[in-house]
Amino acid sequence: MQQTTPIPLIRTICLIVLVGLNLRPSMAAIGPLVESIRQDVGLSFTQVSLLxxxxxxxxxxxxxxxxxxxxxxxxxxxxxxxxxxxxxSDALHWFNLGVIGLLATALGAGIGIALIQAVLPAFIKQAAGEKTPLLMGFYIAAIMGGAALSSAISPMVSHHLGWESALAVWGILAVLGVVVWGMRTRVLPVPRQPQGVQVGFSDLARLPRFWSLAIFFGLGTAGYTCVLAWIPPTFTNLGWTETHAGLALSWLTAIQVIAGLVFPALAQRMGDRRPVLTFVLLLAVGGFVLLGTAPAAMAWLATALLGLGIGGLFPLSLIITMDHADEPALAGQLAACVQGIGYLIASASPAIAGLLKDLMGGFEQAWLSLGVIFVGLVGMCLRFDKSQATQHLRLYLG
Structure with a gap:
């Protein structure tokens, strides 16, 4: 078996980090700029949630x-x-196309993000092998890092150049990604097609374990999307400035970067993912409860706990999914379908939280509801035994 040399591994990590940095600025920059966008375009919180x-x-x-x-x-x-x-999609914000433009660019960026997140896990599993949790940690840390950068920098850019430029400037990072990715074609391998059984969504939909993984990923991601959309408005609603509220999200996402590196590595060392999964879920529960009961007094502790919890949960959700298949391409197919269903589930959470804000004047009910949901996820995660994971696919797919 050919051993991976350090140089290709380092190149792979650098490439994954660059690509990952592009997967959240289009979304994370919205939250700190909500008040500016609402005043300029005239949107309710429910409508803003669509972004x-x-x-x-x-x-x-x-x-x-x-x-x-x-x-x-x-x-x-x-x-x-x-x-x-x-x-x-990012660059189009410079033309200030109004409500329709905001929605169209949100969709365009979402499609680009979706394609990368669907195909990259298979590439990571093939390139990393047994080190998959480690590289997944770098990948997720880069995603969170992109969110941290955009939430911190966008309010400052908006203050000087307007919110349109604050959203558009992140297109430069994506252009850099295009250039560097074009240079990698002859350096790193692409994922192989599976040599054995190939599966589609209709095959996976017959598996009870597939739905458990998809629901687990979806509900966990619902917490992340709510945090991304509504942490800054939660604090501007308490009288904070946009810059100060944006720093709260940056603080949270910076901690997510650390969690995204530490917890996957810890899970790899332990073998059994469940103790680490349980721990990060309980951290998130604590953050949601504090945010729902004492957002002003416990703001920094609540966001720190959420950063640790959600930052660890996201990569671990993908890792436990890919544990169910040894073949990289098959693991990629499973991860893509789990993410597909999961993101559709998660997409409802920002709108529900925005509706609660419009009806009740605050986000406290949304945060407490997510705390209850994450308690339920603790019970679900106890079923994900790595030593028996691959049997759930073999039993149904042969």
């Missing part, structure tokens, strides 16, 4: 078409196309 919900819907639907697109234009072509879609 986060629509990309998540697109991320869900895009996961189901990624396989057919990959067959037509190849793995490298899919990633390039996705980065171009993100760059174009």
């Amino acid at each position: 986060t919900a629509l990309p998540v819907i697109a991320m869900g639907l895009g996961c189901f078409v990624s396989a057919s697109i990959t067959k037509r234009i190849g793995f490298n072509g899919v990633v390039t196309l996705a980065l171009v879609a993100i760059a174009t």
Whole structure:
């Protein structure tokens, strides 16, 4: 068996980090700028929630078409196309196209994000092998890092150049991604097609374990999408400035970066993912409860707990999904479908929280509801025994 040398592994990590940095600025920059956008365009909180919900819907639907697109234009072509879609969607904000433009660019960015998130896990599993949790940690940390950068920098750019420029400037990072990804084609391998059984969504939909994984991923991601959309408005609603509220999200996402590196590595060392999963879920529960009961007094502790909990949960959700298949391409197919259903579930959470805000004047009820949901996820995660994971696919797929 050929051993991976350090240089290709380092190149792979750097490439994954660059691509990952592009997967959240289009969404994370919205939250700190909500008040500026609402005043300029005239949107309710329910309508503003669509700017986060629509990309998540697109991320869900895009996961189901990624396989057919990959067959037509190849793995490298899919990633390039996705980065171009993100760059174009971001750049269009400079033209201030109004409500329709905001919704269209949200969808366009969501499609690009979806395609990358659907195809990259298979690439990571093939490139990393047993080190998959480690590389997944770098990948998720980069995603969270992109969110942290955009939530911190966008309010400052908005103050000097307007909210349109604050959203559009992140297209530059996507253009850099296009250039660097084009240079990697001859350096790193692309995922192989599975040599054994190949499955589609209709095959996976017959598996009870598939639905358990999809629901687990979806409800966990619902917490993340709500945090991304409504943490800054939660604090501007308490009288904080946009810059101060944006820093709260940056603080949270910076901690997510650390959690995204530490907890997957810890799960790899322990083998059994369940103790680590339980721990990060309980951290998130604590954060939601504090945010729902004492958001002003416990703001920094609540956001720190959420950063640790959600930052660890996201990569671990993908890791336990890919534990169910040894073949990288098959693991990628499973991860794509789990994400597809999961993101569709998660897309409802920003709209529900926005509706609660419009009806009740605050976000406290939404945060407490998520705390209850995450308690339920603790019970679900106890079923994900890595030592028996692959049996759930073999039993039904042969």
